[in-house]
């Protein structure tokens with residue numbers, strides 16, 4: 001894709017300069033996943049494989065409907081199934097479509113050390129530019145949602161692109177197109193938020209008093225949002241983080257540490273240089289040699 | 304290597320080879336590590352054939368460094384044991400810094416500054432190795448949690464910066480105290496050098512009739528010193 005040049009970056013990994021951004025008059029997009037409408041058919045999972053030409057290796061049955069049992073370099077979206085009992089003992093089958101959340105403040109991009117390996121377009125999509133990826137796995141540490149996976153064969157990191165190639169030419173993501181129940185919607189972020197609001201009202205009227213929108217402020221919102229019937233506890237949906245944010249360790253590592261470290265190194269080097277200028281080299285003097293000779297040959301003078 | 308007549312062996316051939324393997328690894332680690340540390344230093348990865356290569360080779364060089372530094376520890380730990388005299392020397396550091404070593408407590412094979420460098424690295428290298436393993440994605444990713452890896456990478460970069468600062472001190476000291484570099488390249492120093500910087504070491508060599516780097520011990524030493532030099 002590097003030949004189709006992008007001039008609508010709003011963020012670019014490991015870059016100290018403003019990336020090409022002149023064509024940024026774009027609407028922010030969002031994918032809205034209405035968990036309450038999903039029937040777990042995995043049409044989206046198949047559509048993702050088909051559009052992106054991904055074929056994960058056939059795995060093993062792990063005792064649940066999750067198949068494969070985790071995201072991997074060629075599984076960019078995955079239906080996660082949870083059997084959850086509420087306080088009254090009623091069983092609910094929770095199904096969540098897992099994958100990159102396209103964070104407004106992406107931890108993967110913050111952590112990435114390779115210039116331009118992760119970019120964010122003005123429409124909000126976070127994309128991995130594989131030719132720049134060095135395979136270090138820092139994005140895995142940066143991501144609050146445990147999404148990127150490093151392929152051990154080509155040492156590149158992979159995740160959902162939100163079908164940036166389709167969206168770029170005015171199409172909706174493949175998963176959206178495939179969903180038979182309309183559980184996955186795609187459009188401008190503001191439209192999706194309004195739509196979600198209507199749906200949440202409806203769920204509330206049907207007794208899901210805690211229904212709500214998952215658009216976590218800890219990462220400044222996401223471009224993949226969920227309508228949850230139990231928005232008060234996202235973690236019951238196969239571990240969706242309750243309050244996701246970029247880890248403080250990552251923040252310190254990518255933030256304050258850098259200037260302090262470079263200043264420390266520079267200070268030490270400059271201090272050394274000025275010590276040389278002020279005190280100069282410490283050289284052995286002829287007297288030292290004489291004294292040493294005297295010490296070593298004390299025995300020789302003995303009668 | 305044969306040394307000029309009348310000089311003292313400061314470092315054995317084995318110690319020198321060991322030292323330079325360590326030093327070479329360290330420089331390569333700093334260059335490849337810093338390329339991933341800051342965007343403005345990413346160009347350093349070109350020295351290794353690009354980012355993928357720098358990323359791939361760094362932990363292997365680190366593994367060699369660990370083994371190599373273990374060799375240095377084996378060879379040098381005894382002469383680096385801390386003693387009361389080191390505190391007295393530290394108190395007189397202001398004189399040492401202006402090249403006036405007369406009147407400063409006499410120094411054995413290593414002074415307090417050298418011991419500090421030695422023990423700092425003896426701590427930092429294993430820390431770098433262990434945290435490095437935790438973030439060695441290809442082989443060790445499954446063995447620790449992602450949260451552990453976040454802490455590991457933070458400690459790894461902190462330890463790397465500390466090691467780089469200690470290393471700058473080490474290199475500068477070698478440039479500053481003339482004759483030190485030859486002690487680690489060709490391995491010998493003049494007696495005057497030993498008198499000026501490591502007088503206690505010189506005395507112990509003279510007393511036991513040893514040409515360096517360590518005094519002769521036991522009967523052998525007694526016999527030599529009776530004969531004189």
Ligand code: HEM
Nearest residue numbers: 332336337339340358361362365431432435438439460463
């Ligand atoms: C002793 C064994 C060592 C091991 C096993 C090791 C391993 C690693 C690994 C796995 C990484 C992540 C990037 C990659 O996958 O290559 C890394 C990064 C790094 N290493 Fe090491 N390393 C070691 C020693 C050192 C030393 C001695 C230094 C420098 C004094 C150093 C400096 C760095 C730096 C600056 C980074 C980048 C950290 C950042 O991105 O903030 N490492 N190391």
Ligand code: SF4
Nearest residue numbers: 112133134136137139
């Ligand atoms: S693996 Fe690739 S995308 Fe992930 S942080 Fe490293 S260079 Fe960036």
Ligand code: SF4
Nearest residue numbers: 100101103107108143
């Ligand atoms: S979910 Fe993870 S991989 Fe996706 S944009 Fe957010 S931080 Fe990056």
